[in-house]
Each structure stands twice: as C-alpha cells, then as structure tokens.
Amino acid sequence: MQTLRKRLTYESHADPLHLLNSRVHEVEGRGRIGFALFQAARLTGPVFWIMLAHDRDRLLPGSLPEGVAGRLHFIEAPGETDLLWAVEEALRARPVSLVIAAPEKPITLTAGRRLQLAAEAGHTTGLMLIQEGKGSNAAETRWKCDPLPSPLDSTRHRWILNKNKKGTTVFCDVNWNGATAAVHLVPQARERCQPEDPPA
Structure with a gap:
C-alpha cells in the first residue's frame, strides 16, 4: 500500500484509518459503503457482507476494489433478528x-x-453500516463518511472518526479512487503534510 500522507497532529507510527481487529465498528453517512469497500480492500482473507433481503444498496462486481470480488461473500437475511444472528456467527468464524452488515434499526x-x-x-x-443516530454504545469506533463533491476531483471524501474508545477522534479528508487500497490524506487549510518517515 502506498505511504499515507498524514496531518501533523498524527503520530508518525499511527494509521488513522485502521480498524482495530477483534472489535466491531460503525460507519454512517452517504459514503459508508465506500468506506466499507476501502476497509475490505485493505485486508486479506474472506469478507462477508450481510444485508436485509429488501435492501436496495447492492454492489456490482465491476465496481469493487481490486482483489475484493474473489473474497466477498453476500448473505441475505429476511429480517433484523436474522441479520444480527448471521453477523454474530460470521464474526465467530x-x-x-x-x-460488514447493514441493519435498519x-x-x-x-x-x-x-x-x-x-x-x-x-x-x-466487524463494520456495521448504520443510519445516522442508530448506533450502539458498545461500538469500538464510529465514523461519519461523506463524499466531497467537486467538479475537479470525484475521489475526495471526508471521513470523521467521532467516537473512539481507545484514543482520540480524527478528521480526515482523503482522496480514494475506489479501485485499490491506496489512499492519500489531504492536508487541511494552512497545514503542510509530510510523507510518513521510512522504517528505521
């Protein structure tokens, strides 16, 4: 993965977009599916996407990031109780x-x-794609993700970590093309970002 450019407030060894393993996280906002696909592209191994049978947000194979389609397994649940049961079983496997799951309630x-x-x-x-205000206090982190429309750049997003049980909250403007696991953090106004230092 290409080196991330980081805001000066980040520790040089920290990855602000990392989701802690063995925990369940949440993401809300119009860009939540893109954020989930970005996380799927970063990891290796099987990915399960669990959705309600009537959910209209369906992924097209051609729109998936590189290397994700062959590892992605879809599960349809007839109702909310079945969805949570399927998520629990998949997390244990x-x-x-x-x-990744998209509950309604x-x-x-x-x-x-x-x-x-x-x-x-x-x-x-685990990553739950939630509607705004419908998360759980048990979640390890909660993100709010939205695209940033621009006539010059369609790859820009704003990903805000607004709940974090193990650290501080962060605010990231990123450029992500949706095709690979490579992403670049965009500097905020009047801030200068430097490339991450190479390993010693």
Whole structure:
C-alpha cells in the first residue's frame, strides 16, 4: 500500500484509518459503503457482507476494489433478528477477516455487546453500516463518511472518526479512487503534510 500522507497532529507510527481487529465498528453517512469497500480492500482473507433481503444498496462486481470480488461473500437475511444472528456467527468464524452488515434499526446495547464478544472470539473485524443516530454504545469506533463533491476531483471524501474508545477522534479528508487500497490524506487549510518517515 502506498505511504499515507498524514496531518501533523498524527503520530508518525499511527494509521488513522485502521480498524482495530477483534472489535466491531460503525460507519454512517452517504459514503459508508465506500468506506466499507476501502476497509475490505485493505485486508486479506474472506469478507462477508450481510444485508436485509429488501435492501436496495447492492454492489456490482465491476465496481469493487481490486482483489475484493474473489473474497466477498453476500448473505441475505429476511429480517433484523436474522441479520444480527448471521453477523454474530460470521464474526465467530475463522479465518474471516471482515464482516460488514447493514441493519435498519438501532443496535441495542445488549446486541452490540454480543457482537463485540463474537468478534473477540473469532479475532474478526466487524463494520456495521448504520443510519445516522442508530448506533450502539458498545461500538469500538464510529465514523461519519461523506463524499466531497467537486467538479475537479470525484475521489475526495471526508471521513470523521467521532467516537473512539481507545484514543482520540480524527478528521480526515482523503482522496480514494475506489479501485485499490491506496489512499492519500489531504492536508487541511494552512497545514503542510509530510510523507510518513521510512522504517528505521
């Protein structure tokens, strides 16, 4: 993966877009599917995408990032209870690397804790694509992701980490073309970004 350019406020060894393994995370906003595909492209191993049968947000194979189509498995659930059950089972399975799911209803604290325990048991990363305001307090992190429309650049996104149990919140403007795992952080106004230092 190409070296990330980082804002000066980041630690040089930190990856601000990393999702902690063995935990369940949440993402909301119009760019949540793109963020999920970016995370799928970064990982190796099987990826499970679990959705409700009536969900209209369907992925087309030609729109997937490089190397994801052959590892991606879709599961349709007839209802919300079945979706959460399928997520829990997939999180416990090995060697699954990422489980993505799109519930419609708010995730209760009890359901959120069950998913966290399943992720720990399977050493799997979970990512819930939630509607705004419908997350769980049990989530490890919560992101808000939206595209930044521009007549000159269609690859720019704003990814905001607004809940983080293990650290600080961050604000990232990124350029991502949707095709690979390579991404570049865009400097904020009046901030100068430097390439990440090479390993010592």
